[in-house]
Each structure stands twice: as structure tokens, then as C-alpha cells.
Amino acid sequence: KGRLINLPSIAVIPGDGIGPEVVNEGLKIFNYFNNEYNLNFKFEEFNLGAKRYLKNGELIPESILKKLETFDAIYLGAVGDPQVPAGILEHGILLKLRFHFDQYVNLRPIKLLNNRFSPLKNKGVEEINFTVVRENTEGLYAGIGGFLKKGTADEVAIQEMVSTRKGVERIIRYAFEYANKTNGKVTLCDKSNVLTYSHNLWLRVFEEVKTEYPNIKTDHYYVDAITMKMVRNPELFDVIVTCNMFGDIITDLGAELQGGMGLAASANINPDTVSMFEPIHGSAPDIAGKGIANPIAAILAVSMMLEYFHRDDLSEKIENAIKIIIEENKLTPDMGGKLTTQEVGDEILKVLKRG
């Protein structure tokens, strides 16, 4: 599912707000592995985000985009700044990279690492452990639509949810391949009873692809029902495959189930181009520069990146180290701890070095 590469090269985009702070900690871990296991990962930093945009209106200059194409992966902090109107950096950088590199898989593990972070009364680490495979290049995110009679009382605004057979099939197939590693289950999350065009295609393709995987169990929930089930019976799920918009919604709900934004990472994958790994939180301008940002999500993004490069062993080491510092409450204030961003990174490193 990932890539086996000699001398992998990683483009680092620290971004805005707390982005650089948490990415620093991620790189600290990465560098440790790099030396300890002779990984030979190479890093190069790119300054994209609010600063560049506010200075000269640039989002991703063509020359940088071309340069990024030569890398094996991107490690992204976060973009977004109160001085820039909402949407501009998200579109110009985050979505731009997802679309430019056709990163069709948005992979989001929903895994609770410690019972005390579960918001749910009766559900803990045993129950909250599944993965959402979100389509990442089409649907309502196509950016297609328009206005009629804009600004008048008769205005009509249209936003198109565009789904292609190719786009739907490759993401559903990815979900089945992913579940196949563990003989797991694939759940389709759609609203095919109402979205009788776009999600009818999803349903048809799902039914077709599943016949190729007779050993994989499947089921199907409408998106409204799935939000209920995620709260009431999260243990029902193993791999959920869904469209771009619904994936956006249910993965944030999922992040909350695993303890909140501070603990949630995501991978934007296309094994044939350049994949991108990021914490799912934003740039959090309100706490930027204070040294209290939680670096765990960014470090989990490194863990996902190592898995992508077939180093599941190292990925597991990171997860285990994080579990240990959580148990010892060596955490930032948002998680009830007293440490700084850097101290949390150092503690994780200490556990890793202890082996």
C-alpha cells in the first residue's frame, strides 16, 4: 500500500501558527530514527503559508510545485492565519496539494490510545479502533458550481457533487485492500437513498468490488446513521469508506472519539505520486508561539509516514512511546499535563531511546 524507496526525500512544510512548533517535534523523532536505523531520509523545508501570502500574494509558486514533485512525501504542519480570509490558504495550499498530486486516499485512523481520553461512558481502547478511508479528490470538493442572479432576491447557488467511476472505484478498492491485510470488514458510508445519482454510483461500485473480496465482510450505513453508531457502537467498525464531504465530517467526529484534535493524524496518499502526512488540527493562532501546542498529532503523522515507507516496526515504536507518556501524563495542558511542546517531544524521544 505504501512505497519502498531508497533514500526517501521528504519535503517539510511547517506552515502557520503552531505548525512549525509541532513539526519540529515530529522531525526530532524522525531524525532520531534516521541516525539510529540508518534510514537515510533527506529533508528539505519549504516556506509556504500566511507569511509568504501576506508578503507577495503567493500560495504555491509554480517553481515550488515542480520541486515538490521530485520528493517522495510531504510533511505538513498546518496552514491558516487570522490575517488571511478563511478558505484562501486551505484552498491554495492544503487542497491544492491534495488535488495536484491526486492524493486520492485520505487515511484517518480513529484509535483511542488511553481510556481516560474517551468522551464516551462505556467505550474505551477496545471499542474505539477503526480507520476511515476518505475519498480525497472529488465529490463536493470538486469546486464546481456557480451563481445565478447573485446578490438578488432571486439568487440561485449551485454546488456540484461530482463522482467518477474511476475515482469511486479506486478508493473503494483501496479500502478493500486495506481491510484485506487483517481479514477485516469494510463499511460503506453514503446517502444513496437521497443522493440518487452520485451515491447510486458509489453503491453500485461497492457491490461490484466486494464480489472480488469474498473473505472480507461488508456492511452499509447511511451517513446520518453512522454518526449515531460511531457514538453508540464504535466497535462495529473496522474500515469505513466514504466520499470526500462525509469523510470530512465523520473523521472529525472520530478525532473527538479518540481524544480530540491533539491526537489525530492523517495521510493523503497516492502511491504513484507524492503523498502528504499531516496532523488534522489547524494552525491554532490563539496558542501559537506559547510553546504549549500538543505535538502528538504531528508525531503520529510521522508514524503514518514511516508505515507508508514500510517501516511498520518504527511506526509501532512511536505509538507505544506515545501510549507510555500518556500513561505518565507527560503531556501539554490541553491533555491535562504541564509540559511544553518541546518537553513532550523530548519525553517521547526518551522512551524511544530506552527501547
Place this chain on the structure above:
Amino acid sequence: KGRLINLPSIAVIPGDGIGPEVVNEGLKIFNYFNNEYNLNFKFEEFNLGAKRYLKNGELIPESILKKLETFDAIYLGAVGDPQVPAGILEHGILLKLRFHFDQYVNLRPIKLLNNRFSPLKNKGVEEINFTVVRENTEGLYAGIGGFLKKGTADEVAIQEMVSTRKGVERIIRYAFEYANKTNGKVTLCDKSNVLTYSHNLWLRVFEEVKTEYPNIKTDHYYVDAITMKMVRNPELFDVIVTCNMFGDIITDLGAELQGGMGLAASANINPDTVSMFEPIHGSAPDIAGKGIANPIAAILAVSMMLEYFHRDDLSEKIENAIKIIIEENKLTPDMGGKLTTQEVGDEILKVLKRG
């Protein structure tokens, strides 16, 4: 917000599965009030649903639709049957009525009645108490779209999210009027950073309408963030206004927060035509006929209907009676009780009669 009417007439559509069972209990309560307070409500039953459809392919015959137009409200149980392909009864009856009567408000109170039903560790009746105002006649539910090269490898499916100034404005205005009764807060839930056409209209209209209500506080969350906040900080919300699709999703999540489907009712409102009141659960064919369906949601739908007809006093009486039988655990098995559907209705009636 509702209607004051002489001799109100209610069309009753019990529907499929557990629909008739729970509607019976709702009517039991209604009849009691009718006699006790000389309300003079008149009822007439309409047989729509799977039976009729399977017999002669009819969903809502034109003659019945015309007849329904003469009523002041509709009381709906549930539609849906395993013998009928998914979507047909939902479209042909539920959505058909919402659209035919232009019931542009889908009003869904999210109110936890007893702490023991909260799925959340630290949130109870104080925190889980808000209302979702869902647009109910347009957006992704417009049913507009199509296929190109259907069934081939090159297939493209398009589903249109259609929003009109009129449709968006009236629902946002409704939310502000609703919040105005309590000097509350209105939260816009959209995805305007990505849906730059349809939800740009929402955002513009929201900004405009809010200037007319200077005493009403407002805020704004993207739909993904709102699912997190609903789980982490439900106390943040008072009135949430949102589009049809997002409303569908977040109200199911909300139903779970208030204790599940068995406790959630909804009103489909257009004060100028015919409004419709329903439990939000489905026909639950697996438990139909066993006498164990939970009638509380259907009875709460009656409570919403009475409020609509300006009998807030009676609506409150119902809610209080339900709170009492919950405390006494006089409930159906799904809520941890041992009573039948009818027994729960009888218990509520007993409390009401006690006064």
C-alpha cells in the same frame, strides 16, 4: 411560529412496521387532552406505506394528496419495509410530503431528559439542550443530477446542491425568530470554506439577517468542527441552523446524545400550509408486531404538535410526564425497562391524569 386554529384537523399516517404501534400511543395521549381540555382536534387516518405500495404500486394517490391539503397537520409514524427497495417509500411518502407542502423547517430539539441516557462522560441534562433548525426543501435533497456514460468505466455522476436566496433566507430567519423568544444564540453550521458557491450564499445571508437581530448572539462553525463540539461541548449550542444534508447528519448525532432514536422527535413545518410531526426513527421491521417498540419519540412528536398549536402548556405536561416515567424506569426494553409499548403509553397517561 405555529398556528392558532379552531377545530384543528390532523391527518394520521401510521405507516409501516412499528409506525402504527407507536402512533397508537401518541393518539392515546392526544385523545386524553382532547377530552380533558376540550381541544376539539379531529383525526382521520390514511393508509399509506408498504402495504398499499405492494398491493397496487401506489405511494400517495393524487386524491389523497388533495385531501391532505385540507388538514392542519399530519402525524406520521414511519415508512419503510424490507420488501420494498430502499428509497422508494422514503421518497414517495416522507420526502414527497415535505416537498409538496414546502415544509421548509425541520425542527429537531436535542434535549437530554435524564442523565443516565447521556452517552457522554461529563455531559448531562444541563449541557445537552439545544435545537437544530434544518433546511428541509432544497440543497442536496433537490433530487437534481444525472449520469454520463452510466455503467461504463468512464461514468460520471453528478448530484446538485441547489440553494436559493429565498430558501436560505427563510430558514435562517426562522432560526433567528426561534432564538429571539429566549434571547438565545444562533450558530451557523456550514462548509463555506469548501462549498464556495452554495454555502457562500448561506454565509452571506446569515451575515445579513443577523444585523436585524442585534440582541441575538451568533457564531459559526464548519460542519466537521461542529460534530466535535457537539460531543465535547454541547453546552455551546442553543439554536443551530444548517442546510438539509448537514442537518440530516448532525440531528442523528444529536439524537444519540439525547439517548437515541427512541427519544427523538421532529417537526416539518410550514405555518402557511400543512406541517408534519414524526418520531425520527424508522419502521424498525425487526421488532414490529412484538409490542416492544418505544413510543416516547412518537409521543414527543405529539408534544411538538401541541406546541405548534400554541398549547405549550400541554406540551410541557407531556415532557414532564415522560421525565417521570423515565425516572421510574417504566420503559421498553431498548431503554432498559420491561414494559410493552402500550404499557409505556398507559404509564404516561397515568402521570398526566395524576396532574
